[in-house]
Amino acid sequence: MQTTATRVAAVTVTLRGVDRTFGAADGAHHVLRGIDLDVDAGEVVALLGASGCGKSTLLRLVAGLDRPSAGQVMIDGARVDGIEARAAVVFQEPRLLPWRTLAENVAFGLPDGSPRGSRHSEVTHALDTVGLGSFAGYRPRAVSGGMAQRTALARALVRRPGVLLLDEPFAALDALTRLRMQDLVDDLQRTTGATVLLVTHDVDEALQLADRVVVLAPGADRAAGSGIAHLLDVPGARPRDRADPVLAALRVELLDRLGVPRQRPLPA
Template sequence: MTTVQATVPVRAAGVGLRAVGHTYGNGHTVLRDVELDVAPGEIAAILGPSGCGKSTLLRLVAGLDAPTAGTITVDGRAVTGIDERCAVVFQEPRLLPWRDLAGNVALGLPKGTSRSAGARTVRHWLDVVGLDGFHRHRPRQVSGGMAQRAALARALVREPGVLLLDEPFAALDALTRLRMQDLLAEVQRAAGTTVLLVTHDVDEALHLADRVVLLGAAPGHADGRAGATVAVVYDVPYPRPRDRARPELAALRAGLLERLGVPRPTPAEEHSP
């Protein structure tokens, strides 16, 4: 794939969370007192055990749900509903089967975009994500990886200040997932948008992110019903693009896995056949 070039660099937006909490209608609290800042143009990966509120946090930033406590800002302005400064890519592509890929991507265009400008923008981003020549294909005619590329293009046509990704590669096979990670890294470098990536994959987080945010209940409150939600932030102090085999990442990986409940192997286990 050729080097990615954005039509116009995005004005990246910072994200701020202050004492953010969320309790569902059934009384179940998934987030409490979360404090987090994501700088403009940064990639932040959000890790944590199932049920800790990762996807909920993403929905709150997007304005798809409202926090029950605290405030969220994007570019210094409070999020009070579905936020036009953000775009979301979900785990499933969620493409309309009766529209071709270009028609699906066009659904992401901002209101008021002219037909000619919209067509140019759609074509550009489909080409950027490697779908040149597939503009008129229907979702059923392309692979899962290609459909997810189209979903990414649909988000990018908005030229969002913040791109929110909710496990976007989880349903893909291993090789396609690696290619999509590299594509995302290249697109982000070209467009400059801020990225919040929810993932269960520690290696994915370390390959893509400038910082890894580990969500979990405060010590002594593992059931999540009391206490704060701890957001432990790990810096990944190596430049992007990043070599997956970089040896310095091994210590970060081991530390993250240990915090997630996967203990380091003992010397005897390391040398066992």
């Protein structure tokens, strides 16, 4: 799909000594501990790790939907303090209002103070960008899951975010739709130049879309929370060939680090 997305001012994302703990001191649950990460403007970084290791929590901290227990989260050098206007989040579920049309749902993403005269054109452009221009008047129940998730992506894009935060946005989709959505996001990122943080459990997805992969995992003291266990630079320019043998080798490496050893053949 050829997109016509608007170029944005990409931003850097910096985390310094970030901890996140839930609960009181006598019953605290440590999720993240000592996270130090620098994401360059326009870079795509995938966050991998087992369920409960803090991937989505880290994303919420960058978006300003949550606050760190210690440390700092910064966008373009400015500390995140509350909802971050330069960030937009796409969640695992589309979270569309069922009584609103797709266009009306996208319009909810427009920044406060958007000129009334340009709102319609901005929404139309965002829907066209994700290939849904002819479905603007449809309601969510009348479209497929993949189309609903594209609508959620358009709602994020209409904000023209400097950093796009994707929290397992394709997890509920069928395999073929998921591949198409991966290609769409890859195309959109290269067109807009936005910085992207992607949470995923899919190693192949991470290698297809990311410039770097960050593996989160607990240390020897699992109760202390997760830290960055491994950083992997993914070679080659995007878009990438899914059949590239280099990616296949990296897939094995990442699965090993995630505790998923390669399958052994059955004994004869």
